[in-house]
Amino acid sequence: MKHSYERAVMKPSNIEGKNLPKRLAQAREAAGLSLAEATRKLNFKHYQILSAMEKGTRNVSANELISMARLYGRSLDYFFEAKVPSDPVPLWRRTAGSNIQKEQQQFLAFLENYSRLENLLGLKRRWKEILTNLDRDDFAENGFETCDKLGTDIHRHLDLGSRPACNLLNILENTLRFKVIHLDLGDGVSGASIMDSALGVGILINIHDAPWRRNFDLAHELFHIVTWKIFSHEEIGDGSRKTKPEQYADSFAASLLLPKDHLLAALREIAVNQELKMVDIIELAKEFGVSSEAVLWRLANLNKLKKGQVEKILGDSEFRNLDRGLRRGLYEEQQPEKFPYRYVSLACRCLMAGEISRGLFAEYMEIDRSEIDDYLSAAGYAVKNYEKIAAA
Numbered sequence: 001m002k003h004s005y006e007r008a009v010m011k012p013s014n015i016e017g018k019n020l021p022k023r024l025a026q027a028r029e030a031a032g033l034s035l036a037e038a039t040r041k042l043n044f045k046h047y048q049i050l051s052a053m054e055k056g057t058r059n060v061s062a063n064e065l066i067s068m069a070r071l072y073g074r075s076l077d078y079f080f081e082a083k084v085p086s087d088p089v090p091l092w093r094r095t096a097g098s099n100i101q102k103e104q105q106q107f108l109a110f111l112e113n114y115s116r117l118e119n120l121l122g123l124k125r126r127w128k129e130i131l132t133n134l135d136r137d138d139f140a141e142n143g144f145e146t147c148d149k150l151g152t153d154i155h156r157h158l159d160l161g162s163r164p165a166c167n168l169l170n171i172l173e174n175t176l177r178f179k180v181i182h183l184d185l186g187d188g189v190s191g192a193s194i195m196d197s198a199l200g201v202g203i204l205i206n207i208h209d210a211p212w213r214r215n216f217d218l219a220h221e222l223f224h225i226v227t228w229k230i231f232s233h234e235e236i237g238d239g240s241r242k243t244k245p246e247q248y249a250d251s252f253a254a255s256l257l258l259p260k261d262h263l264l265a266a267l268r269e270i271a272v273n274q275e276l277k278m279v280d281i282i283e284l285a286k287e288f289g290v291s292s293e294a295v296l297w298r299l300a301n302l303n304k305l306k307k308g309q310v311e312k313i314l315g316d317s318e319f320r321n322l323d324r325g326l327r328r329g330l331y332e333e334q335q336p337e338k339f340p341y342r343y344v345s346l347a348c349r350c351l352m353a354g355e356i357s358r359g360l361f362a363e364y365m366e367i368d369r370s371e372i373d374d375y376l377s378a379a380g381y382a383v384k385n386y387e388k389i390a391a392a
Contacts, residue, residue, distance in 0.1 A: 021056035023079045027072035028054070030087070032102030041071055070363065073109035088196040090204070091224050092239035093217070093246075095188035103185055103204070107192060110339075111199040113364050114179045117346040118200075120355040127176050127201040130154070132226050139230070139248065147223070147248045148301075151255025154226065162262040165215040165289030172203070172222070173340050180218070181343075182207035182336045192239075193221035195228045207338065211330055215289045219253035226252075251301075257290050258298045267304070278319050282326050292323050339365070348381040 028038050028050075039047040042064075052058035060068075069076050087108055092100055118125070138146050158175070160167050172178040178201045185191070185206040190213075192204040203221045205214050224236070224245075231245040239246075266287060270280045285292040296310045313319050344365070351361045362369045376382065 019082070020060065020079050021054050024050075024060070024068065025054040027068070027074050027078065030101065031072045031105045032099065033071075038068075038071065042067055073105050073112075088194055088199060089233065090192040090194040090202070091221075091233065091236055092192045093190040093220070094239045096240040098188040098240070100189060100192075103183060103189065104192070106183060107181065107194075107202065107204045108199070110181050110343075111179055111194070111196075111202045114202075114343050114346070115199050117343070117350050117356075117364075118177075120350050121346060121353075123177070123346075125177050125200050127178060127195070127225070130157070130176055130222075130226055131228070132230075134227070134230065136230055143244065143248055144251050147251040148255045150223075150226070151252045152259065154222070154252075155256050155259050160256070160259075162259070163288055164219075164257050164259065165212075168215065168218055168222075168257070172218070173342050176201070177342075178203055178225075179343070180205065180340055182214075182338055184208060190239075191217045191221060193224045195225055201225055205336075207336060210291075210327075212285065212289055212291045212294075212327075214336070215257060216253050216291065216294060219256045220249045222256070223249040223252040254290075254294055254298045254301070258288055258295065260302060263288070263295075263298065264302070264304075267299070278313065278316075278322060279326070281313070282323050285323075286327065286330075292319075344379060348376060348379060351376075352381065 028035075031038075033041070035047045035050055039050050042050065044050055049058065053060050053064075065076065065079065068074075069079070087104075090104060090107060092104075094100060132150060134146065134150065155164060158168075158171050160171065169180065173180055179199075180203045182205050185204075185208070190206055190209065192202075194202045196202075203218060203225075205217055205221075209217065224231075227245075227248075235243065236245045237243040263284070266284055267276070267280075270283060271277075281295055282292050285295045288295065293314060296305065296313060299305045300307055300310050347356070347361055347364050350356045351358065356364075358369060358372055362372055365375065367375055
């Protein structure tokens, strides 16, 4: 996780520590970096330099340690404390065998940076109000009905309106202060979620997924947050299998994003003479910001379609081609930014208030220090905008 290094004072210039070599190797491996990759990023001449540091046969200078701490996303204390608490563990959704070390370190580093900005500005977190009072017994008898009702209750509680996908991200980020980041996760990884007393709530979404997939993933991860204390990590699994809690999360997401009354009202309007066509399914999916498959299974669960009908439609190549054709262009139109607007805003406010240095701001925004002024100007954070105009 990333930290502020400006205040670090180290003497002598070459550092020794009982735990240092082992911690250097652990931090690099946790960041998902090979010796060669870390050597290149640290601008060492050859990998034997870093290897010697990790074996304890070469001392580490203060500047070298600071560079490694930044690269690995660790505090300086991490390398010297006798006992370091383990990192919080997110829930992942991925295909079997997917390597998530690097993405996990990025995710946790972002959450720590975000939390630090909130703490510097004295902002309170609000995510605990969304946790459910349900327990395991409520899911024991008919878990899917419980999930459906839970989705309806959360929809009402958050006041998501008739088209929830349009509002969900904004409400989670700004009302409940969830920390949502979009990263390039590559093939095989859909996203992750975490709830931690120090970091708050974080959700990770694959930036390259289709917008309707991102909406559904966001709602899916919300279920895991809402029920964080009900299902264990072992029950949920490593994200590569459709365990029962993962199935519950999909059921919850469908209920949340496709609220029964609003979906059926839209269905009555779009189905001329009460005849439902393939194009109607796709238009409903576009209107509600979800996949056509999600609409079909939701209608089946509401007894408007039979399971066999849904399977036949989904297996129809003409339907799939029509679906792709009618959605063409939506990828580019709804491409999200990596960092949420609120995170950028808090970082700018902290910089303007002198709470963080320009160097740390550049690190948090992943830009060069020479780009800071242009970045602030483009984001509308000119110095004159922060001049006092009245008492609040």
